[in-house]
Amino acid sequence: MNPKRSNSKGGGKMPMLHMNAAAIDIGATMHMAAVRADRAPEPVRSSGTFTTDLHRLVDWFAECGVETSSWNRPASTGF
Template identity: 60%
Template sequence: MTKTATGGHPELKMVNPTAAAIDIGSTMHMAAVNPDACDTPVRAFGTFTQDLHDLADWFKSCGVTSVAMESTGVYWIPAFEVLEGHGFNVILVNARYAKNVPGRKTDVSDAGWLRQLHSYGLLRGSFRPEAEIATLRAYLRQRERLVEYAAAHIQHMQKALMEMNL
């Protein structure tokens, strides 16, 4: 009986060479593109709207078509919408799926690792409804909050009237 070699991995085929990735943060986003497309493949961008448009312009100049982003909070929403508005195919990746590999301790290496995983088609995007549905959901949630706040304010007024014996 012959012994089979373990640990050998077949050659992975790059599915998306024009992939990019962003490690989303509250004050800074680290973005990575294919090292063949740019002299500086990893850059930091701010979180303001103009910074996000600059990020989209940089991606276009590097020939990017698809972007994977990783975020644990709500900071991804403006970046997602701006990039989608610029015509990129954007996916949001759950941080748990990409963080389980040891050795990456900085945002720069995280962004590069995400880009590499995305270029090989190894990342799965979270569900994100279409823009019109997301807008409708935001309106409905805001309305629900306002109705709840109105009920609480009515109770406060009733309590004040009772305390004044009116």
């Protein structure tokens, strides 16, 4: 077992690897985005899928100090 990973019995936390990262769950009609809880009063946000919506999301990420992101898309989005 990797010593850096925690197990559920040990109660430890996994180490934070990317302090300035955001997560995006990509959907066909809406995206959900999250930043670290200490970066924004409401760290989870929904976004539309149009270009202007995505520009607003990028602006929010910049305000929150985001430098990288991880995204997930369900198979149902079709791309």
